[in-house]
Amino acid sequence: MTGSASRRQLMENELLDRAAALFAERGFEGTTLKDIAEAVGITRPSLYHYIKSKDELLGMLVSGLTETAAAELAEMEASELSWSERLTRAVRSVTLRICAHPSRFRLLDRSEHILSESFRRRHQAGKRAILAHLSAIIDGGIKSGEFWPTDGRVAAFSILGSCNWVAWWFRPDAPGAAPEAVADQLALMALRSVARTDRASVPVGPRAALAAIRADLEYVERHLPAEGS
Known part of the structure; x- marks a missing residue:
């Protein structure tokens, strides 16, 4: 696995973990992509590099x-x-x-x-x-x-x-x-x-x-x- 692919996988894992915690706390409908981006520590535009929805x-x-x-x-x-x-x-x-x-x-x-x-x-x-x-x-x-x-x-x-x-x-x-x-x-x-x-x-x-x-x-x-x- 290349360094770029490894970094992407690490970020995707972080996104999944943070999103799972937010969905559990606020519900799926009550969680926005902005919430997820802030929890991970990146901007919403940066988030779109990994997920679209x-x-x-x-x-x-x-x-x-x-x-x-x-x-x-x-x-x-x-x-x-x-x-x-x-x-x-x-x-x-x-x-x-x-x-x-x-x-x-x-x-x-x-x-x-x-x-x-x-x-x-x-x-x-x-x-x-x-x-x-x-x-x-x-x-x-x-x-x-x-x-x-x-x-x-x-x-x-x-x-x-x-x-x-x-x-x-x-x-x-x-x-x-x-x-x-x-x-x-x-x-x-x-x-x-x-x-x-x-x-x-x-x-x-x-x-x-x-x-x-x-x-x-x-x-x-x-x-x-x-x-x-």
């Missing part, structure tokens, strides 16, 4: 949060990894994306009704694709014998619900915030919810194994008696 900002959110996530899950579904590793990586990918920008996710979730028709169709198509790819990964694990027989679509809804809820409680700027740890734990919980009981004790893949070790260590630390007791 508030609708374009919502479109960027759809692209960055929904469509990119769907594309990543499609790649994981088509990979040659075990189904357990594919599920682990898919959940980590979705969770880390939300942890990076929870305010953007909350805004898009709340603002779907004000998206233009074209953006709304793109957003809904992206959400359907995410569900379809995750369902396919779970169904693949069932057919291979790695996962116990279940309704893959219901399981996918449950797992995605856990991931999406992160946007409402995770704060990237909080002391000790650890996106990787959150992603690892949710991935492990997802895997254990569908893995066959006779195989669940043996996580598949390095990420799953590491997450299992961390979870076990945290459990032991929480239940160790205090020193001197």
